Amino acid sequence: MTACGPVKGIWQLARSAQVYKASVTISAQGMVQIHSEDDGSLLQETPFAAVSYGDVIPGLPVDLVFADSSRFIPLDSRFRWPGMSARRTLPAWLEEHWLALFAAVLLVPAFVWLMVTRVVPAGADLAAVWLPDSVGEELGQQSLTLLDASYMTPSALTGEQQQPIRQRWQQLLAQLQLNSDDYPLHFRRWNYGANAMALADGTIILTDDIVQLMARHPQQLDAVLLHELGHVEHKHGLKTLSRATAMSMLFAMMFGDIEGAGEMVLGLGTSFMQSAFSRDMEHEADHYALLSLQRLQRPGSDFADALLALQSSHETAVQECRGERSAEEKRAAGLFDYLRTHPDTSERIRIARNFSVPE
Amino acid sequence: MTAPGSSPLFSVSHGHKRTHAVQFSGGKLQYFRLWLVNMLLSIITLGIYSAWAKVRNNQYLYGHTQLEGYRLQYLARPGQILRGRLLALLIFAAYAVISGLNPTLSAVMTLLFLLAMPWLIIQGLKFTLRNTAYRNIRFSFQASYLSVLGHFLLLPLIGVFTLGLAMPWVVQRVQKFLYESAGYGGHRFALRSSAIEYYEAVLVCIAVIAFFAVIAVGLATGLTPVSPGSVSSHLDPQQLRPVIAVLPFAFFILSYLIAAIYLGMIRNHIFNRLQIPGLMRFHSSLKILPFAWLMLSNALLLIITLGLAFPVTRIRKYHFLAAATQVTLEPAIDRLTDTVDEQHSAFGEEAAGLFDVDLSLT
Numbered sequence: 001m002t003a004c005g006p007v008k009g010i011w012q013l014a015r016s017a018q019v020y021k022a023s024v025t026i027s028a029q030g031m032v033q034i035h036s037e038d039d040g041s042l043l044q045e046t047p048f049a050a051v052s053y054g055d056v057i058p059g060l061p062v063d064l065v066f067a068d069s070s071r072f073i074p075l076d077s078r079f080r081w082p083g084m085s086a087r088r089t090l091p092a093w094l095e096e097h098w099l100a101l102f103a104a105v106l107l108v109p110a111f112v113w114l115m116v117t118r119v120v121p122a123g124a125d126l127a128a129v130w131l132p133d134s135v136g137e138e139l140g141q142q143s144l145t146l147l148d149a150s151y152m153t154p155s156a157l158t159g160e161q162q163q164p165i166r167q168r169w170q171q172l173l174a175q176l177q178l179n180s181d182d183y184p185l186h187f188r189r190w191n192y193g194a195n196a197m198a199l200a201d202g203t204i205i206l207t208d209d210i211v212q213l214m215a216r217h218p219q220q221l222d223a224v225l226l227h228e229l230g231h232v233e234h235k236h237g238l239k240t241l242s243r244a245t246a247m248s249m250l251f252a253m254m255f256g257d258i259e260g261a262g263e264m265v266l267g268l269g270t271s272f273m274q275s276a277f278s279r280d281m282e283h284e285a286d287h288y289a290l291l292s293l294q295r296l297q298r299p300g301s302d303f304a305d306a307l308l309a310l311q312s313s314h315e316t317a318v319q320e321c322r323g324e325r326s327a328e329e330k331r332a333a334g335l336f337d338y339l340r341t342h343p344d345t346s347e348r349i350r351i352a353r354n355f356s357v358p359e
Numbered sequence: 360m361t362a363p364g365s366s367p368l369f370s371v372s373h374g375h376k377r378t379h380a381v382q383f384s385g386g387k388l389q390y391f392r393l394w395l396v397n398m399l400l401s402i403i404t405l406g407i408y409s410a411w412a413k414v415r416n417n418q419y420l421y422g423h424t425q426l427e428g429y430r431l432q433y434l435a436r437p438g439q440i441l442r443g444r445l446l447a448l449l450i451f452a453a454y455a456v457i458s459g460l461n462p463t464l465s466a467v468m469t470l471l472f473l474l475a476m477p478w479l480i481i482q483g484l485k486f487t488l489r490n491t492a493y494r495n496i497r498f499s500f501q502a503s504y505l506s507v508l509g510h511f512l513l514l515p516l517i518g519v520f521t522l523g524l525a526m527p528w529v530v531q532r533v534q535k536f537l538y539e540s541a542g543y544g545g546h547r548f549a550l551r552s553s554a555i556e557y558y559e560a561v562l563v564c565i566a567v568i569a570f571f572a573v574i575a576v577g578l579a580t581g582l583t584p585v586s587p588g589s590v591s592s593h594l595d596p597q598q599l600r601p602v603i604a605v606l607p608f609a610f611f612i613l614s615y616l617i618a619a620i621y622l623g624m625i626r627n628h629i630f631n632r633l634q635i636p637g638l639m640r641f642h643s644s645l646k647i648l649p650f651a652w653l654m655l656s657n658a659l660l661l662i663i664t665l666g667l668a669f670p671v672t673r674i675r676k677y678h679f680l681a682a683a684t685q686v687t688l689e690p691a692i693d694r695l696t697d698t699v700d701e702q703h704s705a706f707g708e709e710a711a712g713l714f715d716v717d718l719s720l721t
Contacts, residue, residue: 015697017494017544057415058389060422060430071495073430091400091415095392104399112402138461245455249448250405 002082003028006035007074009061011043014070024064024072026082032064034072044070053081056092115250121277124246128238136238140201143237147188147205155187155208162187165211168218169225175296176229183232185225187211194313198228200237213313219298220306223289227303230288236281243277286348290355300355307352311345374690377427378642383681385423387674393419394670410441420677421491426686434497435490443486477507488541496697502540510536527557534629543635544695551632560624564617571613575606612655619651630684638695640687645680653679 005025011034012019021037032051034044046066054063054071062081064072094101155162166185173180183202194210204225214221231237290300397412417433424431454472458465481502488498510533518526531554538550623645630643657672 012495015495017496017692017695019494055415055418057418057422058393059384059386060419069495091393091396091411094396094399101392101395101399104403105395108399108402115405142462241456245452248455249452 002026004082007072007079008037008076009072009074011072012070014066014068022072024074053084056080056084058092058095116247117276120246120250121243124243125239127246128235128242131238131242136235137201139237139241140199140203143199144186144203144205151192152188152190152205155189157187157208157211161211161215164218165206165221168222172222172225172296176292178229183229194310196224196228198231198237200232200235200241202232204228204232209313210310213309214306217305217309219302220309222298223293223303223306224310226289226292227285229292230285231281233288234281234284236285239281240277244274247274282348286351290352294355300352304349304352307345307349374693376687376689378685378687379427381681381684381686382425383423383677384425385420385674385677387671390419390674391670406444407441410437410444413437413440420673424677424681426493427688429494432492432495433490434492435486439486477504477511480507480511484537484540493543494692494695496544496695499542499545500540501542502536506536506540527561528554531557534625538629538633543638544697546635546638548633548635550629552629553632556628557625560621560628563624564621567617567620568613571609575609615655615658616651619647619654623647623650638689638692640689642685642687643683644685645683650679 003026006023007025008021008023010019011022020034020043022034022043023037025033025035026048027033030048032044032046032048033042035041036043044066050067052065054065056062059077061074061077061079062084064074064081066072094104169183169185170180173183183204186203186205187208188205189208193207194213195207196210197205199205206221206225210221210224214224286303289303293300293302393415397408397416400408401412414433414435414437417435421431421433454465454468457468481500481504484500484502488500491498514529514532518529531552535550535552538548541548624647627643627645630641633641653675657675660668660672
């Protein structure tokens with residue numbers, strides 16, 4: 001036990017505003033004594049084991065806290081009690097070592113980047129795969145209800161127009177040895193052009209525009225359907241949900257308490273990551289479509305042609321927007337731009353063309 | 360009677376009435392380091408450390424706030440805060456997943472959350488104030504579920520139904536309620552605020568806005584020569600351009616001036632009417648223009664440094680607010696003892712620790 005004192009300060013009684021000007025001595029035998037500064041009388045005597053030190057905060061004195069929560073506060077804010085340097089905390093050390101702090105400033109973004117691009121997506125995907133099928137079914141049905149209530153109207157296609165597409169779809173699934181009940185096909189009409197989408201429960205929706213666009217090239221529509229099938233098989237619907245949840249939780253945990261920088265990082269980070277995820281998933285679905293085409297002994301150019309057709313149909317739509325449509329319609333077309341959350345189309349076409357052709 | 364941070368003044372045997380300014384001794388560079396370390400460690404530990412960070416942050420800010428040489432104390436332990444945050448996080452995760460799956464269930468959960476809101480507000484304020492102490496005596500907060508529901512849900516509704524005309528009165532009622540639910544060492548705060556002052560503050564703000572609007576219109580029309588013979592005061596877009604270019608900046612500056620007028624007038628009013636009968640009386644002498652400059656310059660600092668100057672702006676603000684605040688202490692405070700602990704059940708304390716909702720009183 002290192003002897004210490006006398007240290008001048010004030011002794012603050014427990015649960016009372018009463019204070020004494022006092023001094024503390026710690027003896028080599030491990031006894032803590034408080035003496036009054038006014039008359040030198042002994043105010044308190046207690047074994048060292050019964051006291052604890054307050055936290056070390058820059059610019060503030062370190063209190064000596066007694067068992068009854070009374071405390072002795074040294075006058076000198078730079079004074080440190082014996083044995084304190086040994087139990088220095090990491091935050092206090094960092095605050096005093098600028099070099100270490102700057103190294104940390106560089107390391108932390110790398111760490112965040114690793115978490116956001118690798119660890120969290122992998123963890124969230126794992127969670128999505130382990131979720132029971134009923135979750136996907138529920139999610140898919142909700143999405144369909146929502147789409148029907150807001151953006152979509154019943155298809156204007158006749159049964160004769162739909163029938164051949166359904167038949168080709170059944171054939172495709174049979175050839176890929178998949179159960180056709182798991183992938184119901186729906187036709188819908190909406191104002192945002194040619195599009196196809198997959199829901200979490202396996203439902204696939206074709207818009208009237210895409211059916212008309214590819215009416216004379218059914219093999220292109222097959223490739224698009226295979227791309228959507230890729231989304232279903234890779235559970236992209238569930239993965240999007242679980243990644244978004246995990247990401248906002250991570251950001252809330254890491255930055256939620258940091259006022260100032262926090263909100264900015266939160267907002268920007270989540271939206272950037274969201275579209276990056278979306279592009280990765282499109283690539284994955286493309287790959288699935290190309291592999292399936294290969295299995296079906298069909299050329300990857302089917303998919304490339306489908307992408308080209310979609311691209312030119314959307315470009316026409318955008319030009320029409322610039323011409324005659326109202327401002328509101330322009331805005332809507334901009335918001336639902338098929339290509340925005342998707343990777344660069346020419347790149348996708350190049351990959352599709354170069355995909356090894358079945359021999 | 361004043362001394363800087365390192366050598367605080369202690370006049371132990373007071374026994375008389377005296378008035379002191381609040382002193383704040385936090386340093387910009389010192390706090391910047393503390394804030395940066397807090398941020399880095401919070402990120403590295405995926406937010407676990409943020410509970411410790413919060414304690415350290417508050418210990419610094421409270422500890423550097425002194426009245427008569429006694430420092431404010433922040434007594435919460437990181438474990439309590441961490442527990443509350445983990446629970447909140449679990450609820451949030453459940454809510455996110457459920458609302459993604461089932462809109463009906465998510466509506467039910469939202470309703471439950473709204474019903475729990477008053478309780479959360481109470482527990483949060485209770486936690487914050489119970490863990491704040493001055494001269495080893497804790498502050499406290501006591502309010503019933505229904506009274507919080509009334510002040511935070513019903514009163515604002517009245518404000519909405521009267522198209523905002525009753526809003527200053529509503530805000531006055533809510534703030535009075537919050538302050539008067541707080542206590543120190545078993546003694547309640549009393550706030551004799553008046554809604555008239557709130558209306559006055561709003562009217563001054565409107566007058567200032569109107570004044571600048573007239574100037575802006577005057578400048579715009581003054582730039583346009585009215586062609587002889589033409590009665591129409593048609594504005595030439597070409598000549599309006601410089602006015603329009605300056606407008607966003609003028610608006611930015613004006614918004615801080617308006618905020619400073621309202622917040623400054625209300626703060627002065629509240630503090631000058633706030634007391635703990637027989638113990639303390641508060642005074643505030645905030646000057647509007649310097650306050651507006653402080654808020655504007657702080658905002659500019661944040662924008663220029665992309666938020667990195669946040670700790671600096673906070674220290675500047677605390678220095679400014681402390682310098683404008685005085686407290687009159689009655690002799691009774693020197694004999695005060697804390698009676699709150701006996702009244703407090705262990706369950707209440709635990710529940711308070713579970714949810715750490717920050718809702719500041721100013």
